[in-house]
Amino acid sequence: MTRDQWTDRLSEYLDGDLGIAERAALEAHVASCPACEAILAELRRVVARAQAIDDQPPTTDLWPAIAQQIGVSSGGEPHGVVSLAARRARRRLSFTVPQLAAAAAVLLLLGSGGAYLTLQRGTSPVPPLPAPIAGARTGRGPTTTLVGWEKTRAKYDVAVAELESALEQGRKSGRLDSATVRVLDQSLVTIDSAIVQARRALAADPGSVYLNQHLADTMRRKLELLRRASAFAPART
Amino acid sequence: MNVAAVVALVVTQQTDTTVPVRAGMRLDVENFGGEIVVRAWNQNSVRVQATHSSRDRIDVSAERTTVNVRAESRRGLAQMVEYQITAPTWMPLNLHGVSTDIEVDGTQAAITAETVQGELKVRGGSGQLSLKSVQGAVKLQNAKGHIDVYSVNEGLTLENVNGDISAETVSGDVTLQGIESANVEVNTVSGDVHYDGTIKDGGHYRFATHNGDVTLAVPERANVTVSVATFNGDFDSCFPVSVTTTTKHRFSFTIGSGSARLELETFNGDIKLCRPGQLHDKHHDDQEDN
Numbered sequence: 001m002t003r004d005q006w007t008d009r010l011s012e013y014l015d016g017d018l019g020i021a022e023r024a025a026l027e028a029h030v031a032s033c034p035a036c037e038a039i040l041a042e043l044r045r046v047v048a049r050a051q052a053i054d055d056q057p058p059t060t061d062l063w064p065a066i067a068q069q070i071g072v073s074s075g076g077e078p079h080g081v082v083s084l085a086a087r088r089a090r091r092r093l094s095f096t097v098p099q100l101a102a103a104a105a106v107l108l109l110l111g112s113g114g115a116y117l118t119l120q121r122g123t124s125p126v127p128p129l130p131a132p133i134a135g136a137r138t139g140r141g142p143t144t145t146l147v148g149w150e151k152t153r154a155k156y157d158v159a160v161a162e163l164e165s166a167l168e169q170g171r172k173s174g175r176l177d178s179a180t181v182r183v184l185d186q187s188l189v190t191i192d193s194a195i196v197q198a199r200r201a202l203a204a205d206p207g208s209v210y211l212n213q214h215l216a217d218t219m220r221r222k223l224e225l226l227r228r229a230s231a232f233a234p235a236r237t
Numbered sequence: 238m239n240v241a242a243v244v245a246l247v248v249t250q251q252t253d254t255t256v257p258v259r260a261g262m263r264l265d266v267e268n269f270g271g272e273i274v275v276r277a278w279n280q281n282s283v284r285v286q287a288t289h290s291s292r293d294r295i296d297v298s299a300e301r302t303t304v305n306v307r308a309e310s311r312r313g314l315a316q317m318v319e320y321q322i323t324a325p326t327w328m329p330l331n332l333h334g335v336s337t338d339i340e341v342d343g344t345q346a347a348i349t350a351e352t353v354q355g356e357l358k359v360r361g362g363s364g365q366l367s368l369k370s371v372q373g374a375v376k377l378q379n380a381k382g383h384i385d386v387y388s389v390n391e392g393l394t395l396e397n398v399n400g401d402i403s404a405e406t407v408s409g410d411v412t413l414q415g416i417e418s419a420n421v422e423v424n425t426v427s428g429d430v431h432y433d434g435t436i437k438d439g440g441h442y443r444f445a446t447h448n449g450d451v452t453l454a455v456p457e458r459a460n461v462t463v464s465v466a467t468f469n470g471d472f473d474s475c476f477p478v479s480v481t482t483t484t485k486h487r488f489s490f491t492i493g494s495g496s497a498r499l500e501l502e503t504f505n506g507d508i509k510l511c512r513p514g515q516l517h518d519k520h521h522d523d524q525e526d527n
């Protein structure tokens with residue numbers, strides 16, 4: 001990926017943060033620079049996908065427990081909590097180009113947050129929330145930093161481990177029959193194999209937005225399968 | 238008649254119950270093993286015919302908003318029941334099974350159908366349609382609405398379907414034919430993806446697989462910006478395209494005004510675009526070869 005003086009201004013351009021003169025200059029540059037044109041297209045795709053991610057509330061209302069933990073009243077409208085619709089409406093994402101690939105992956109993985117929360121039902125302790133996208137901002141300011149891909153992946157690993165444990169309990173208790181267990185195991189092997197292949201490809205080409213997205217997508221799919229499998233476990237009770 | 242047949246005759250029982258219903262009610266059926274077949278009719282009543290063990294009892298209860306159908310056994314959960322149910326076309330269906338095949342025909346209402354081991358076949362349906370199976374193929378035909386189909390280990394087939402579509406499986410092909418939609422998302426980890434349907438202006442279409450080919454019919458007058466990504470695979474098109482942007486594993490091109498967005502991705506596989514007639518012929522030939 002080649003870079004020039006305009007490369008790091010592309011996200012500001014998308015956010016409408018450039019002045020008229022800068023905007024015109026950038027557009028003229030992009031028209032004659034295939035690399036910047038391609039990066040701009042990737043940025044647009046990432047932002048579009050980020051905006052398309054549903055802010056679905058978890059099936060269990062977690063706010064009372066969260067409120068208790070942070071020592072505020074859970075009655076009425078939680079102080080400082082904005083509506084999902086309002087948050088979505090103002091969601092803007094700014095990335096510098098070096099962050100682009102990781103941003104795409106993190107955004108996709110964050111889509112699994114709902115699945116992770118859904119598993120923690122009832123009165124069980126409130127799990128740590130997925131890392132917020134520090135890159136989301138609501139106005140002008142310094143280029144924001146993105147929560148690290150590794151940090152998000154660590155949370156993912158914890159979620160996967162917990163779900164695998166729940167699945168294992170379903171196996172041991174006999175709540176999942178052997179044929180279903182075989183299918184689930186086979187499917188997990190299929191996904192793990194895809195994850196390994198994607199990781200290898202990414203190791204060879206860490207800047208590829210597609211490979212970052214694909215890896216995150218496949219990891220999210222594993223999480224989703226585990227979540228569904230854990231839900232199947234009580235089916236025979 | 239052998240001994241097994243005699244024993245079967247002794248232990249098998251038929252139940253046939255009809256309950257009146259009114260608009261606004263829904264049908265809720267739970268079954269452990271066997272099948273649930275629901276057919277629609279134009280009467281405001283639900284008829285439940287069940288074949289089951291004489292040790293089991295079929296409980297059909299009409300409450301304020303729901304007709305519940307359950308099987309109970311003196312030993313707990315009934316193991317095997319074959320349901321043949323007839324319900325009004327307007328009645329939403331909520332069908333759950335474990336080792337159960339589920340089939341629905343002719344309804345014009347919302348459907349939720351989930352099974353762990355078993356096939357799902359639905360003809361008809363309108364509104365929210367959610368069909369999920371772990372070990373079983375899912376087939377949906379002649380439906381419209383907001384459609385969500387999922388399987389873990391088998392393929393998904395949608396034919397003559399109108400509305401927003403989300404289709405996902407881990408191991409299996411996903412085939413969509415005769416689709417009328419502005420919003421389609423298809424994912425499989427190991428399987429081919431085939432789409433033949435509308436590309437509407439302003440629509441969003443995403444087809445992704447890890448191990449498999451993606452084949453797509455693009456109508457002649459489509460206005461779409463296409464993004465193609467593959468790691469180990471080739472791209473082929475039955476019609477000329479002019480690539481506008483390229484990165485290492487992805488490139489884009491525009492057809493017409495480009496107002497719709499189409500994303501095609503496969504890690505290990507080929508991507509092919511054709512015109513509707515060409516793709517149908519090729520897909521048909523491929524199926525016959527297999």
